[in-house]
Amino acid sequence: MVTKNEIWQLLEQVSDPEIPVLTIVDLGIVREVELEDNHCTITITPTYSGCPAMQVIEKGIEELLEGIISVTVKSTLSPAWTTDWLSENGRNKLREYGIAPPEHEVDKSVLFAAPTVVPCPLCKSSNTKMVSQFGSTACKAHYQCNECMEPFDYFKCLK
Amino acid sequence: MNREQALFEYTLRIADDSLILGHRVSEWCGHGPILEEDIAMTNIALDLVGQATNFLEYAAKVDGKGKTADDLAFLRYDRDYRNALLVEQKNGHFGDTMARQFFFDVFRKLFFEGLTKSTDETLAAIAEKSLKETKYHLKHSSEWVIRLGDGTEESHQKIQESINNLWRFTEELFFSNDVDTMLLESGIAVDLNALYPLWKSQVAHVLAEATLEIPSGTFQQKGGRTGFHSEHLGYLLAEMQYMQRAYPGMEW
Numbered sequence: 001m002v003t004k005n006e007i008w009q010l011l012e013q014v015s016d017p018e019i020p021v022l023t024i025v026d027l028g029i030v031r032e033v034e035l036e037d038n039h040c041t042i043t044i045t046p047t048y049s050g051c052p053a054m055q056v057i058e059k060g061i062e063e064l065l066e067g068i069i070s071v072t073v074k075s076t077l078s079p080a081w082t083t084d085w086l087s088e089n090g091r092n093k094l095r096e097y098g099i100a101p102p103e104h105e106v107d108k109s110v111l112f113a114a115p116t117v118v119p120c121p122l123c124k125s126s127n128t129k130m131v132s133q134f135g136s137t138a139c140k141a142h143y144q145c146n147e148c149m150e151p152f153d154y155f156k157c158l159k
Numbered sequence: 160m161n162r163e164q165a166l167f168e169y170t171l172r173i174a175d176d177s178l179i180l181g182h183r184v185s186e187w188c189g190h191g192p193i194l195e196e197d198i199a200m201t202n203i204a205l206d207l208v209g210q211a212t213n214f215l216e217y218a219a220k221v222d223g224k225g226k227t228a229d230d231l232a233f234l235r236y237d238r239d240y241r242n243a244l245l246v247e248q249k250n251g252h253f254g255d256t257m258a259r260q261f262f263f264d265v266f267r268k269l270f271f272e273g274l275t276k277s278t279d280e281t282l283a284a285i286a287e288k289s290l291k292e293t294k295y296h297l298k299h300s301s302e303w304v305i306r307l308g309d310g311t312e313e314s315h316q317k318i319q320e321s322i323n324n325l326w327r328f329t330e331e332l333f334f335s336n337d338v339d340t341m342l343l344e345s346g347i348a349v350d351l352n353a354l355y356p357l358w359k360s361q362v363a364h365v366l367a368e369a370t371l372e373i374p375s376g377t378f379q380q381k382g383g384r385t386g387f388h389s390e391h392l393g394y395l396l397a398e399m400q401y402m403q404r405a406y407p408g409m410e411w
Contacts, residue, residue, distance in 0.1 A: 138205055
């Protein structure tokens with residue numbers, strides 16, 4: 001019979017459909033794995049309320065564990081997901097993939113605050129600018145590097 | 160009215176604000192003034208519709224009549240919707256949309272901050288999730304109100320008109336009746352009377368920054384929270400519900 005640890009390792013094979021370089025474990029959206037009487041309950045949490053990837057992820061988990069153990073996937077909203085749960089491994093993978101990982105940001109209620117310095121994931125320059133607070137998916141903002149001129153995605157801070 | 164009926168009504172108000180505004184904002188898809196704003200609007204719409212899904216799922220559960228969140232979203236008639244009149248108003252030009260969003264976002268941030276302390280665990284959990292998104296929306300809409308207000312002569316005049324036109328729909332956001340009274344006693348609801356002065360001062364702060372005037376008109380429109388809507392909602396629902404009405408029960 002599989003152990004809890006083995007299930008956690010298996011879950012590393014399920015990737016986020018919108019950022020395939022990250023696994024759902026890297027993202028911190030798997031909150032709990034419970035094993036009882038050869039049945040496994042996995043609790044996941046969405047990054048954003050309207051995240052369209054949740055159903056695909058749920059299916060991914062069910063398919064992964066099919067034939068290994070019977071599984072129920074539950075979704076929880078509290079505590080709410082934060083980018084603090086992104087693993088160090090996940091942050092490195094994002095950078096290599098060309099997406100800047102979340103930086104510590106000032107309180108969003110400060111209007112026209114100096115934008116957070118987000119180093120370019122490609123040339124590493126800190127001379128970058130925000131193009132738009134909202135990017136290609138709910139979890140990303142759109143930036144551009146003033147040195148290498150490349151546009152890039154920034155995985156924005158959510159706290 | 161018992162506690163369950165009050166909770167259903169209360170959850171619908173929150174859900175319908177998100178759903179109807181989410182649909183309105185989504186109408187900008189492909190029509191944004193610049194590409195980045197087109198993307199921003201669709202992101203905001205997605206957050207709102209996501210929030211609506213969470214609140215409607217809970218409403219359906221509280222209701223206990225075997226309906227789903229989709230049934231509530233797509234198969235009710237206009238009189239059954241509980242959204243405030245503000246969110247169903249037409250998009251107009253970009254300034255109209257930003258003014259509407261700004262009034263709503265200031266309200267929503269204060270409201271969700273309160274709702275995270277609700278004794279109803281589900282409402283508190285959805286509020287905690289939604290609050291984080293609302294902060295981004297508020298920053299976006301506030302910055303646009305300031306940029307347009309303190310921009311060119313034309314942008315200043317246009318956004319001032321938007322602010323003036325929409326002002327009469329703002330007080331309804333703080334509408335409360337026996338539903339609130341019942342749920343306030345058990346610590347489920349947020350005390351809207353206490354939020355109103357905070358809303359006013361935060362709105363005044365941004366409008367001052369934007370060199371815009373606070374409208375002097377005192378007439379206030381209401382009805383949405385009890386199902387009496389403006390004619391705009393019917394057209395919106397006709398489009399939003401089209402697929403379910405034409406092909407009942409369809410899924411994809």
